[in-house]
Amino acid sequence: MITIKFFSTLKKYNNDKDTLIIDIKNAEKIKDILELFTFIPGELGVILLNSELAIEDTRLKDGDLIELFPIFGGG
Amino acid sequence: MNYGFLGKIIRINLSDKSINIEKPDEIFYRTYMGGKGFIAHYLLKEVKANIDPLGEENKLIIAAGILTGLPVAGVPRFAVGAKSPLTGGYGQSEAGGFWGPELKKAGYDGIIIEGKSSIPVYIYINDDKIEIRSAKVIWGMETGDSQEAIFRELKDKSVKVLQIGPAGENLVKYACILNGLKHANGRNGLGAVMGSKGLRAVVVKGTKKIPFHDNERISKIGKSFLSYYMKNPLTRGLYEYGTVAGIMSNNAGGILPTRNFNDGEFDNAENISAEKMVDTILKKRVGCYACAVRCKRKVEVQTKDIKVEGKYGGPEYETVASFGSLCGNDNLEIIAKANELCNRLGMDTISAGMTVAFAMECFENGILNEDDFDGTNFSYGNQEAILDMINRIAKREGIGNILAEGSEAAAKIIGKGCGEFVLCVKGQELAMHEPRGKVGVGIGYAVCETGADHMVIGHDTLFGKTGFTLDSVKPFGILEPVDTVDLSWKKIRIFVYLQRWWSFFNMAGICNFVPVPRGAMPVSDVVELVKAATGWETSLWELMTAGERAINMARLFNLREGFTSDDDTLPDRLFGGLKKGRLKGNYILREDFKEAISTYYSMMGWDEKGVPTKGKLLELNISPEYF
Numbered sequence: 001m002i003t004i005k006f007f008s009t010l011k012k013y014n015n016d017k018d019t020l021i022i023d024i025k026n027a028e029k030i031k032d033i034l035e036l037f038t039f040i041p042g043e044l045g046v047i048l049l050n051s052e053l054a055i056e057d058t059r060l061k062d063g064d065l066i067e068l069f070p071i072f073g074g075g
Numbered sequence: 076m077n078y079g080f081l082g083k084i085i086r087i088n089l090s091d092k093s094i095n096i097e098k099p100d101e102i103f104y105r106t107y108m109g110g111k112g113f114i115a116h117y118l119l120k121e122v123k124a125n126i127d128p129l130g131e132e133n134k135l136i137i138a139a140g141i142l143t144g145l146p147v148a149g150v151p152r153f154a155v156g157a158k159s160p161l162t163g164g165y166g167q168s169e170a171g172g173f174w175g176p177e178l179k180k181a182g183y184d185g186i187i188i189e190g191k192s193s194i195p196v197y198i199y200i201n202d203d204k205i206e207i208r209s210a211k212v213i214w215g216m217e218t219g220d221s222q223e224a225i226f227r228e229l230k231d232k233s234v235k236v237l238q239i240g241p242a243g244e245n246l247v248k249y250a251c252i253l254n255g256l257k258h259a260n261g262r263n264g265l266g267a268v269m270g271s272k273g274l275r276a277v278v279v280k281g282t283k284k285i286p287f288h289d290n291e292r293i294s295k296i297g298k299s300f301l302s303y304y305m306k307n308p309l310t311r312g313l314y315e316y317g318t319v320a321g322i323m324s325n326n327a328g329g330i331l332p333t334r335n336f337n338d339g340e341f342d343n344a345e346n347i348s349a350e351k352m353v354d355t356i357l358k359k360r361v362g363c364y365a366c367a368v369r370c371k372r373k374v375e376v377q378t379k380d381i382k383v384e385g386k387y388g389g390p391e392y393e394t395v396a397s398f399g400s401l402c403g404n405d406n407l408e409i410i411a412k413a414n415e416l417c418n419r420l421g422m423d424t425i426s427a428g429m430t431v432a433f434a435m436e437c438f439e440n441g442i443l444n445e446d447d448f449d450g451t452n453f454s455y456g457n458q459e460a461i462l463d464m465i466n467r468i469a470k471r472e473g474i475g476n477i478l479a480e481g482s483e484a485a486a487k488i489i490g491k492g493c494g495e496f497v498l499c500v501k502g503q504e505l506a507m508h509e510p511r512g513k514v515g516v517g518i519g520y521a522v523c524e525t526g527a528d529h530m531v532i533g534h535d536t537l538f539g540k541t542g543f544t545l546d547s548v549k550p551f552g553i554l555e556p557v558d559t560v561d562l563s564w565k566k567i568r569i570f571v572y573l574q575r576w577w578s579f580f581n582m583a584g585i586c587n588f589v590p591v592p593r594g595a596m597p598v599s600d601v602v603e604l605v606k607a608a609t610g611w612e613t614s615l616w617e618l619m620t621a622g623e624r625a626i627n628m629a630r631l632f633n634l635r636e637g638f639t640s641d642d643d644t645l646p647d648r649l650f651g652g653l654k655k656g657r658l659k660g661n662y663i664l665r666e667d668f669k670e671a672i673s674t675y676y677s678m679m680g681w682d683e684k685g686v687p688t689k690g691k692l693l694e695l696n697i698s699p700e701y702f
Contacts (some may be wrong), residue, residue, distance in 0.1 A: 007327075008320045008349055009312045042542015043308045046327040053329070053657050069327045070308055071544065073593050074508065074516075074534040075318030075392035 002033060002060060005067045010044075013037045030066060031056035045071040078288035079141050079608035080104045083183050084113075085205060087198060089272050090131060090190030094205050097187075104184075105611065106696060108582035108621050109140035113185050114156030114167055115628035119701050121187075124635045128160035128264075129246060129271035131191040137178075137237075137277065138185040140584025142608055144176035144285045144364070147297030148304070149589025149596065150604075151175055151364035154260070154581055158636075160271075161248045161264035161426070161481050162502040165524040165632040168251070168265055171363035171586055172258030177235040180281025192273035197238075199229065201280045210275035215241060217419040218256055219386060225278055238276035239266040240421025242469040246270055247479040249426035249504075253418060257371070257388030258363070261423040263503065263525050264481075288610030296600050296607070300589070301367055307595035309544070313370035313588055314360060316349035318392035322399075323348045328536075329657030330512035332505075333400040334455050335432040336498050336648055339509055340656030343405035347395050351407055358385050363586070370588055376408045383411045390414035390424070393529075396507035397428025402435060403455030412462055420469035426481060429504035431464050433482040434474070436496040442489065447474050498646045501526035501638065508534065510649050511661045514562045518570050518671060521643045524629035532573040533592045535559040535566070547591030550598040550615065551576070560661070562671045564678075571678045578622030624695045626679075627687050631702050640685040643672050 004020045006013060014020045027033050030047060034056060047054045048067040060066075082104070086095045107116050114136045126132040139153040153175030159166025178186075181200050188198075192207075195214035199206045212228075213221035218240045226232045235254060243250035243266030250266030251259045260266075269275075287293055304310040312320050325331040326344040333341040345351060356376055362369035372389030376382060390398070390410050398404060398413040417424045437443040438453040445452060451460050467475025477485045483499040498505045503526025510517025519531030537544040539559040551572045557565045573592075580587055583605065590596045602615050633642075645668065652660040676683065680691030692702055 007323050008316045009308055040308055040543055042540065042544050042546075045324050045536060048327055048657075067327065069324040070312055070320070071536060071542075072312075072321045072324035073309065073537040073544065074529055075321045 001062060002027065003065045004033065005065065007067065007069045009070045010068050013039065027060055029056065029060060030054055030058050033060070033066060043071060045069045076286065077101070078286050078610045080109070080184050081179060081182050081285070084185045084187065085183050085200070086187045086189070087205070087207065088189045089192040089196065089207070089274060092207055094207070104141065106621070106624070108579075109143065109184060109584060110138050110152070110154040110169070110581040111156070111167060111578060111625040111629065112582040112621065113138035114154060115165070115625050115632065117187060118156060118158065118165065119628055119632050122158060126158060128158040128163065128166070128268060133158050133268055133271070135188040135265070135268050135272065135274075136185065137188070139175045139179050140582055142604060143584030144179040145287065145293060145604065145608055146365050147293060147604065148300055148366040148368055149586045149594065150584050151366060152584040152586055153178065155252055155265050157265055157268040159263040159265070159525065160246070160267045162526045164501060164526070164636050164638055165629045166263040166265055166268070167525050167629070168260040168262040169530070169581060170252070170254060170258045170260040172254045173364045174235045174237045174254035174258070174279060175584060176285075176364045177279045177281045179285045180283050181279050182281065182283055186277065188272065188274065191271065195273050195275055197225070197274065197276035197278060199278045202282055213275055214244065217241065218253055218421060219384070219419060221275065222256060225276065229278070231280065234278050234280045236276055236278050238421070239269045240419060240469070242420045242422045243267055243270035244275070245469065245471050245479070247422060247469060247471070248481045248484065249423040249430070250421050251423045253421060256386055257418055259418070259423070261425065262528065264423075266421050287608045289607040292607035293604065296604055299600070300596055304368065304595045307543070309593060310368055310588065310595045313368050316353065317360070317370050317372050319349035319352055319372070319390070319395050321392040322395055323350070325509070326400075327657070328512060329653065329659070329661070330509035331400050332396055332507050332509055333655070334403050335401060335436045335496060336505065336509070338655035339512065339653045339658050339661075341400035341405070344400065346405040347399040347407050347410060352389075356383070356407060356411055357389070361388070366586070366589070368588055368594075374411050376411050378408065381408045381412050383408070383415045387415040387418040393507050394424040394428070397425050398431070398461060401428055401432045401507065402461055404458055404461060405456075406458050409458040409461060413465055416462060416465045420465065422465070422469055425506050426504040427465060427468065429498060430468070430478050430482045430485065431461055433485070433496050433498070434464070434478055437489065437493050440493075440496075442491045442493045443474070449473060495647060498648060499527060500645065501642050503527050505646070510645060511653055511663060512559060512658050514560050514663060515566055515570055517645055517649065517663060517668070518567070518675060519574075521645055521672060522675060524626070524633055530577065530587065532570055532577055533587075537592045538569055544592045547597065548573070562663070562667045564674050567671055567674045567678055571675065572619075574626060575619040575622035578626050579618045582621060582625055620695065624697060627692060627695055627697060628701065630687060631697075634686060640672070640676075643685060644668070
C-alpha cells in the first residue's frame with residue numbers, strides 16, 4: 001500500500017481530495033506512481049517520500065507516504 | 076495622436092503650491108516607457124546627490140506604465156519612487172489595484188511631487204481639475220477612516236484614494252503607500268517620503284477613455300488569455316489558493332523563512348497554509364483592474380478576541396510568512412490581524428514582520444529583555460506581542476520608536492552584537508524567500524537597486540527542471556534547466572535576461588503573475604500588446620533593452636549616492652547553514668557568491684567594481700548628462 005497526499009492545485013488529480021491510498025504491486029519508483037496521473041510536465045514541484053526530499057527515481061516500498069506539491073515560483 | 080500613453084505628466088510643488096503640466100515627446104515615452112524608467116530619469120536628472128530623503132529636496136515620482144489601464148488581465152500597475160529613507164539609495168515600489176488606470180483615465184501618465192507643504196494636504200485630480208486641498212481633518216486617521224472622510228468631503232465614493240497612514244506621518248522608515256486600503260507600494264519606505272512632504276493622499280477621478288492604437292487586437296489577446304489561464308498550473312493556483320500556496324510548497328522544500336531565517340521549515344506550517352485559509356477565513360477571491368486571475372484575498376475574522384475587516388484585503392504569501400513562520404507564529408487569525416493593522420496604519424508587512432522577528436531574536440538572546448517590552452515576553456511565537464508591536468512601531472512608542480528605523484538602523488542603536496540578527500541588503504529587509512535553496516533570488520537580493528527584493532526575476536524553481544515553465548522562456552534562448560542551487564554562469568545568464576524582462580514589466584505596468592514564466596501569457600503576446608497599445612512597430616529586443624536601460628540608470632543613482640560593489644552582497648547568516656528543515660546545513664559559499672556577482676557585472680557590461688562602462692551606457696542611449 002502506498003499513500004499519496006496531494007497539495008493545493010494538485011488535488012484536482014484526486015477528485016479534489018487530499019489523500020489517496022493505492023495498492024499497487026509493480027511500482028518500483030516514484031515515477032511509476034506519477035505515471036498514473038496526467039500531470040502537466042513541470043507542474044510538480046517538491047516531492048517528499050516519508051517526509052524526506054525525493055526525486056522521481058527514488059525507490060518505493062510498501063507503506064510509503066508520497067507527498068506532492070505544485071511548483072511555486074515566488075509570491 | 077498618442078496611443079498607450081497620454082503625453083502629460085503633472086508637476087506639483089508643495090512648497091509654492093504650483094501645478095504644471097509637462098508634455099514630453101514620444102521619444103521620451105519610447106525610451107523610458109513609465110514606472111522605473113520615469114523614476115530613474117527624474118531622480119537622476121533632478122535630485123541632487125546626498126540629499127536628505129525626508130527633506131524638501133527629495134522628489135516623489137508616481138509613474139504609470141505604457142500599458143497601465145489596458146483592458147486585459149495583468150496591467151493595472153504603477154510605481155512610486157524617490158530617494159529611499161530606508162536604504163539611502165534609489166527607492167521604488169510597485170502596486171496594483173485600481174489607482175494607476177484611474178490616473179490614466181484622468182489623462183496623465185505620472186506625477187512629480189516636489190517640495191514640502193507647511194500644513195497637511197492632499198492632492199485631488201478630477202480629470203482636468205487639479206487641486207491641493209487641506210488634509211487637516213484626515214491627518215492622524217487610520218486609512219479606512221480617512222478614505223471615508225475623503226469620500227464624504229468630495230461627495231463621491233468612486234474616487235480612487237492613494238494614501239499613507241499614521242506610520243507614514245510618523246516617518247516610519249518602512250511606511251508604505253496604499254490604494255483602495257489594500258494595494259500597497261510597500262517597500263523602501265516611500266510612505267515616509269510622502270509623510271515628510273505633509274502629503275497624506277493623492278485622490279484621482281478619471282472619466283476619459285485611454286486611447287489605444289488597435290482595440291480589436293487588444294481584445295483578441297485578452298480573450299485568448301481568458302481561454303487558457305485556468306489551464307496553466309501557476310495562474311490557476313494563484314486564483315484558487317492565492318500566493319499563500321507558497322507556504323506549503325516552500326516548507327516542503329525546506330525554504331520557508333522561519334524564526335528570522337534561522338530555519339527553513341516551520342513545524343506548524345499547515346496552520347498558516349492556503350488550504351487553511353480557504354477552509355476558515357477566506358471570504359472572497361479578489362483582484363486588480365481588469366484582471367481575471369484574482370490572486371488577492373479578502374478575509375474576515377469575527378471571534379471574541381480578534382476582528383478583521385474584509386475591506387483591508389487579506390494577507391498574501393509574504394505577509395503570512397513574515398508574521399507567521401518568521402516570527403514563530405502559527406495562528407492565521409493573528410496574521411490576518413497583523414495584515415489589517417499594517418494596512419490601517421500604512422506599513423510594509425515584509426519589513427515590519429522582519430523587524431519584529433529581529434527583535435524576537437534579540438529577546439531570545441538576552442540582548443533585549445522584558446523591561447524593553449513593558450514586561451512582555453517577546454519570544455518567537457508570542458502572538459499578542461506581535462500585534463502590540465505593530466501599533467507601537469507605527470506610533471513610535473517605546474522600543475517601537477527604535478524599531479521604526481528599520482532593523483539595520485535599530486541594530487546600530489541597540490548594539491550588543493545584535494547586528495548578526497539583521498537580514499538586510501542595502502538597509503532593506505529580505506523578503507520571504509530563502510537564497511540557500513534558491514540562489515538566483517540571492518543574486519536578486521544582492522544586486523537589486525532597491526535593496527533586498529524578491530521581484531527582480533522569476534525564481535530558480537521555475538527553471539530547475541524541464542517542463543512548461545522552462546518551455547515558456549525559450550524565446551529568450553533559455554533552453555536548458557539549471558539547478559535551483561547552481562550559482563554558475565548558467566544561472567547568471569538566466570538572471571540577466573529575466574532581470575531585463577522584469578524591469579520592462581515595471582516600466583509597462585505589467586504584473587508578473589500574468590506573463591510567462593510566473594504567469595501564462597506567452598512572450599509573443601506581451602510584445603503584441605505593446606504594439607497594439609502604442610502603434611509602435613516594436614520588438615522583444617527593444618523592450619528588453621528598455622528594461623536594461625532602467626536597471627543601469629538606477630545603478631547610476633546608487634553609485635552617485637556612494638554605494639559600491641561591497642553593498643552587492645548578502646547578510647552573513649546566509650553564508651552559514653540552515654539550522655532546521657530538509658535543507659538543514661545548506662549554505663552559500665561566500666567565494667562562489669562573489670564569483671557569481673563578478674560574472675553578473677561582466678555580463679551586464681559593468682567593470683569589476685560594478686560600474687557600468689561608458690560604452691554600455693551609451694549603447695543603451697543613456698547620454699553623458701546622466702553620468
